[in-house]
Amino acid sequence: MRAAVLRAVGEPLEIEQVELDRPKEREIVVQTRASGLCHSDLSVMNGTIGIPAQLPIVLGHEVAGVVTEVGSAVAYVQPGDRVVSCASQFCGLCEHCLSGRAYLCERTGILRTPADRPRITSSGQPVAQYASIGGFAEQVLVHENAVVKIDDDIPFDVASIVGCSITTGLGAVISTARVHPGATCAVIGCGGVGLAAIQGCYISGARRIVAVDVFADRLAKATELGATHVVDASDGDPVAAVAEIAGGGGVDFAFEVVGHAGTVAQAFAMTRRGGTAVVVGVVAGQEIRIPGLGFLGDRTLRGCTMGSNRFRIDIPRWLDFYRQGRLSLDDLVTARIGLDEVNAGYEAMERGEGARSVVIFS
Numbered sequence: 001m002r003a004a005v006l007r008a009v010g011e012p013l014e015i016e017q018v019e020l021d022r023p024k025e026r027e028i029v030v031q032t033r034a035s036g037l038c039h040s041d042l043s044v045m046n047g048t049i050g051i052p053a054q055l056p057i058v059l060g061h062e063v064a065g066v067v068t069e070v071g072s073a074v075a076y077v078q079p080g081d082r083v084v085s086c087a088s089q090f091c092g093l094c095e096h097c098l099s100g101r102a103y104l105c106e107r108t109g110i111l112r113t114p115a116d117r118p119r120i121t122s123s124g125q126p127v128a129q130y131a132s133i134g135g136f137a138e139q140v141l142v143h144e145n146a147v148v149k150i151d152d153d154i155p156f157d158v159a160s161i162v163g164c165s166i167t168t169g170l171g172a173v174i175s176t177a178r179v180h181p182g183a184t185c186a187v188i189g190c191g192g193v194g195l196a197a198i199q200g201c202y203i204s205g206a207r208r209i210v211a212v213d214v215f216a217d218r219l220a221k222a223t224e225l226g227a228t229h230v231v232d233a234s235d236g237d238p239v240a241a242v243a244e245i246a247g248g249g250g251v252d253f254a255f256e257v258v259g260h261a262g263t264v265a266q267a268f269a270m271t272r273r274g275g276t277a278v279v280v281g282v283v284a285g286q287e288i289r290i291p292g293l294g295f296l297g298d299r300t301l302r303g304c305t306m307g308s309n310r311f312r313i314d315i316p317r318w319l320d321f322y323r324q325g326r327l328s329l330d331d332l333v334t335a336r337i338g339l340d341e342v343n344a345g346y347e348a349m350e351r352g353e354g355a356r357s358v359v360i361f362s
Contacts (some may be wrong), residue, residue: 003137004342005127006058009047012088012343013136018058018122020141025073026110027119028144030083033156035135036062037345038164038358039259040282044130045346048259049284057128058120060135061087064150064159068139074146080145082152084163086311087131089146103305109131110143116213123206132260136342138361147296147310152320157336157358158329161192161361162315164306165356166329169257170318171307172280173204177253181205186242186270188233189257190218191349192332192356193280199327202226203362206253210245212238215352225328242270261286264301273297280304 001020002012023029041059043049063085065158067077073358077083090102091110113134118126119141128134133142150159158320169192173179185201187194190213201209202225211222212231219230231241243250250272257263267277270292274297290301307314321327334354337345345357 001057001138002339003134004060004339005056005122006045006059009045013045013059015340016122018120018127018137018328020139021119021121023069023071023141024112025071026144027071027141028067028077028147029069030063030065030085030140030142030147031068032063032135032138032140032361033065034063034160034361035060035359036081036160036165037342037349037359038062039349040191041130041283042346042349043259043282049282053126054126056122057130058134058137059130060137061085061131061133062160062164063133063135063140064156064163064192065140070144074144077147077149082150082159083147084150084159084315085133085135085140085142085147086163086167086309086315086359087133088306088311089132089143090307092145098256100310101308103309110145136339136359148315150315150319157333157360158322160358161329161332161356162318163311165192165332166196166318166327167309167311167314168307169193170200170203170327171256171309171314172278172304173200173253174195175308175314176302176304177255177276177278179204179206179253182207183253184208184246184251186210186212186224186251186254186266186267187227187257188212188238188255188263189216189281191257194255195222195332195355197257197280198222198226201323203326208246208251210242210251212242217353218352219336221331221355239266239269239343248272252276253278255280257281259283261288265290266287268294268299268301271299273299276300276302278302278304332356333358
């Protein structure tokens with residue numbers, strides 16, 4: 001099968017032929033129909049979040065497709081089922097799973113070990129899967145607990161972005177921060193995840209939703225999707241601008257969706273006394289500096305792992321919001337490309353173009 005493989009950090013993905021193993025007892029094969037481009041894959045490509053444990057690696061993790069083969073002990077899906085993947089795959093056995101925080105799962109027994117045959121090989125050599133998915137491929141081989149079933153009425157391109165982008169942004173607001181009706185919110189970074197967070201604020205009933213970005217088209221899209229105010233971060237101090245919009249004291253909730261230490265500090269500074277700043281972007285490898293005085297105002301700075309999701313519960317709910325017209329997904333898929341265009345898609349992402357590009361497989 002064809003796949004987009006990263007062989008060296010700092011180099012473009014290579015489209016090449018790789019071989020897929022047969023599924024073990026609880027593994028499944030999914031024929032990929034759509035796979036979204038996520039900024040975390042770009043961060044692996046350029047080394048921002050560190051070199052993966054193993055190279056070469058198939059990137060991509062926002063997959064929507066059809067199950068074609070299942071292992072002997074699979075109980076959740078069968079061939080023909082339409083599914084969406086999620087990087088928050090769970091074992092159901094560890095302390096985190098059993099305490100309701102499966103997004104922190106230790107993945108006991110659901111990944112192949114070095115002693116097992118690799119899921120993907122190239123000329124007999126192992127090829128890793130990013131997020132244990134490897135979605136930029138014509139097929140993916142994953143544990144059954146890495147997918148959720150979806151109904152036939154959801155288009156594959158829209159479905160693919162729900163598994164990460166929407167689940168992370170919407171979940172950060174609804175599940176991690178638990179934004180309440182009447183709250184004031186700011187979202188720094190209005191790419192795919194940030195626009196999902198803005199919609200989460202709107203769905204939650206926030207009365208002021210401030211979108212912060214440096215790209216005018218993203219700010220315009222944020223307004224279409226529920227932002228009540230916008231701040232161009234390239235024009236003046238965004239912290240002061242947000243404080244003025246919020247009435248001088250800052251917002252109840254600020255969401256950092258850029259993945260940069262500097263914008264994390266800005267998000268914290270944007271909160272009012274008693275407010276909460278949530279770090280949604282990937283800031284691995286960076287040191288965050290926060291003035292200690294801010295904590296005397298009972299402010300909270302907290303992390304967020306993929307929107308604190310319970311994806312088999314959450315994703316069907318997000319898709320109901322989509323059916324009801326409360327969640328816009330079609331507008332977030334701003335480019336549909338072929339696998340051969342994946343590098344161009346990431347170049348466009350670096351330029352700040354569009355919300356989400358999706359690779360379409362025939």
